[in-house]
Amino acid sequence: MRKNLAFAFFVICLFSCNERLEENRKEIKQNNLSGISTHDVYFEKFLNIVEMDSLKGKIRREGDTIAFQKLKEIYYNSGYENEFFYYSMFMANTYEYSYAFYTSYSILMTDIITEKNKVNNIYANYYLLKSYELGYKDALSTIEERFGKSAKITSSKDYLKNNYEILFGMNNR
Numbered sequence: 001m002r003k004n005l006a007f008a009f010f011v012i013c014l015f016s017c018n019e020r021l022e023e024n025r026k027e028i029k030q031n032n033l034s035g036i037s038t039h040d041v042y043f044e045k046f047l048n049i050v051e052m053d054s055l056k057g058k059i060r061r062e063g064d065t066i067a068f069q070k071l072k073e074i075y076y077n078s079g080y081e082n083e084f085f086y087y088s089m090f091m092a093n094t095y096e097y098s099y100a101f102y103t104s105y106s107i108l109m110t111d112i113i114t115e116k117n118k119v120n121n122i123y124a125n126y127y128l129l130k131s132y133e134l135g136y137k138d139a140l141s142t143i144e145e146r147f148g149k150s151a152k153i154t155s156s157k158d159y160l161k162n163n164y165e166i167l168f169g170m171n172n173r
Contacts, residue, residue, distance in 0.1 A: 042077035063095035098134035101127045129156035
């Protein structure tokens with residue numbers, strides 16, 4: 001009988017300690033809410049495999065633009081924007097989503113063009129022009145900023161044709 005009472009007492013203590021710990025965690029979380037960074041919040045989401053797989057699946061199966069934007073937000077705010085490139089390209093090429101073309105542009109582009117990143121910038125410009133052709137409104141101001149306000153806007157297809165030698169020429173081997 002004493003063993004049963006001791007065991008019951010132990011179980012009651014254990015549960016009351018767990019309750020107090022949980023209450024303390026909630027209180028600490030509420031008190032430190034202002035101290036939590038955006039990166040921390042999104043990095044936690046980035047590590048949430050169930051949520052991430054759900055969003056990725058919606059993008060692949062349905063071309064879900066809301067899932068695309070949520071996934072982009074998680075990747076960018078957790079510091080993994082370059083790793084988002086696959087999903088951006090997938091949405092752009094599979095579903096011709098103008099914002100995905102623009103996102104692909106933003107991942108690939110650099111402001112200082114060198115020999116080493118010239119090809120990436122050509123593809124970046126192609127995705128920028130393609131996003132504009134498909135109706136992404138913010139692309140126009142970016143095109144004007146990138147090429148100059150007085151520059152003639154060429155089609156994405158013509159832009160690739162004009163840069164064929166750089167992309168596929170003998171000098172790139």
